[in-house]
Amino acid sequence: MDASSGHKQTITREYLPGTFGWAQYGSQYVPYIYRQSEKYVAIRMLYSHTTFVRSRNFMHPDIFSACDHMARLPITDFEVDLLNEINRDHCNGKFGSSFFDLSDTVIPISDAYEFYQFIGFCFNKLTRGSKFYSRRCSFISINKQCFVPYIVRNDQKLVPDFFFAGDTDILRTHEEPITGWDLSYLMFCCSLLGIRREFYSCSYLNAILLDDVESAYPNGTEFEECWAKDVKTADLYSDFPLYFLKK
Template sequence: MERDWKSKFHGKIMRLKKQRPRRRMSRFLIIISISIIGSNKAPKCETLDKEIEEIAKKIKLANENKMAKLRTAPAPPARIISFTQKSPNTVVKSESRTLPCDWPSIQGQFGWEEMDKISIPYLTRSGEKYLSLRMVKQRLLQKYDNWFTDEVRSCFSITALCATTSEAKLLNEINFRHCDTFYGQLEFTIADNIIRLDDVKEMCNFYNFCHLILIERVAVPHKKCGFIKIAAQNCVPYTWHEDKQYVPLFYFEGECKYLEERSLPLTGWDLAYLKLCCKIQGIRKTLFDGESVRVVELELVKKFFPPGTPFDETWPTHTSIDTLVLRPVPKLVLTKNPTKG
């Protein structure tokens, strides 16, 4: 019995010892809370709460304004992207990439063009077709060199460009692999020139026209140029430009300011045909030798002549054809009052 009592008493003491720290801690917390509540810092806490409330109101107001702007902002345009389409970054990179002007030649691309029943290869540069000047001279222009003098060739000018390394390489491949060295054993280099296919076509048309009126001596075609006799006296050259007949202004310059104000500068191949007529007639070069010549519409000129004044298609009596061709030619047989073809 005594042992049981002692053991119980000892256990109770141990339990009290274990509980003492909790009581001390609880008393310490109670004292701290009482000291805080009883202190004079309560007004500062109230001021801090008011400042927090004001800051919260400002943040709330700013968020409301931001949401209002988002509601009024226009919606972005709709975009439908295919599932097979590349990502936007890839598209931007491909659009910003600039291909070289001779990219088709780098890839080995070329074609064939037929002119005067002759096939000739062409290259592509910046979307336009170009021919090798060496090939053009050998294949197309050699026969014209045997017919006409430099006076005919000086009626026009063509811009020639230097071939790139890739274009010269492709021209060599065409010549050696596809043409069996038809254009010679000499390799093409960047020193060779290329010219636009459209210019070559116009040049061949011009030479064929010259052959028609200077060599064959047939009736003058009216789709390009010709001569008009005014009042059965004056023989004036004309050229077709935008489906209208134009005559040189220097024939009427100084006589009428009205015509001068309505004149225009003629350039290009229309000017080449007018220069040809001026050389056939033997007009001084200083009047038409240049990159442009001012011309006036023939219908405006007719207004300054009495009604019934004849304007007849003609051919000059005295010509300078001998300075244009390399061999003598017969006289021209001109059809009377031909109509525009």
Template sequence: MTETQLLSNYIPYLHADIFICASVRSHFITDWEAQILNEINIRHCDGLYGKDKFYAGKDYIVRLEDVHELYTFIEICVKKLQCNNTPSLSEKCGFISINSESVVPYSLKDGHIYVPLFYFEGETGNLGHSAVKLENWDLAYLKFCCRVQGIRNELYTSDSCAVTSLEDIKNYFPPDTQFRPYWPANLIDTQLLINPKSTHINPSGVWIRAPLEVPAPESTFPHTLTASAPVMPQ
């Protein structure tokens, strides 16, 4: 439902790596959830979400909060890849240019700018003592910037990343060091955006992280509600 009605305008034009940065955790639907979804689709939506029935233990559900976060994430990524805005440190993610000599990705969390600790290892003494872990959606934005910059995958593909605040970093540089927002100017041809004429097709569910749990063997049959069954539990 989410893929066909909400994400269909984006999935064909974004490289799968974008979705890997923010893959949404999913769960197998239960018997009851399969019944409800089939009731909604077949009886109330005239098969809007497809003619196939939903199966317990086969089809997935995701949290509504994660769908909201994913949609926002995708919109920000597309805007940045198209270079449609002027860099600002108030943005959710981007890069910081240090004295126009080096560029570091950042993610904004709770009003604070965080940068990966691995960029400064060996140069900033005891900076590790002030490090924090960036996780979940805050990390997704940082992963996106790392992907744009072409950083080695092994440095940022885990479920958390040690980061430190920009304010802490500044303490290790001379007072006249310039820290400015930055974004590469020519990204319109990046491989992260797929040409509409391309024959490449992202597979269904490219944005989902498959469930870890194993479905129950008996939960592999389609379900529909009978007339006497309650629509909601009493």
């Protein structure tokens, strides 16, 4: 089971039980295992990455709860042996001295990468604010009074419709459900605004296009890009980001 040779084998050999490989996250590598043709990463191995170590020691656990939509799958007896062998024989115990057992879980490699990206985003936004640029999500201020989070999907900005629950003109526009990792980013932004969790702690949120919101407001209404930490005049953010940092 030489991981370095796994990528050089034929497709048939590549998917045999016991074969594994390496996924790169930044400058670090984490092993993945195969289930037939699909790749999976052990959560415990992913958590050993520097991004997760520093974030789990720094950020409030509520941020991690925005990732609860990931399907964490139990491992089999065979995979227990495989993960222990990888850790012992190929990683010099890098992933801890405790043996893997049936309580450990794996996630699809696509979710592992999105998880890594999301936690890195949250860490950088909490520590650097608007100095850390990302198009994934942010806030719009409306006349410097109302602050609304948005996510970007297909180059369009989407905002939660519950922010405009009393405005029937806006809510007549087309709605789109926000799920998965888009929802994680939106939940993070809602948390920063101090919104009660019952408004956004669900499997999806309905959202509307920011363009439709802007067209429904009177001429002269100011829509301005901002980031929560950088809004100095809003009492809403007086404690930001202390709640999200571990005491």
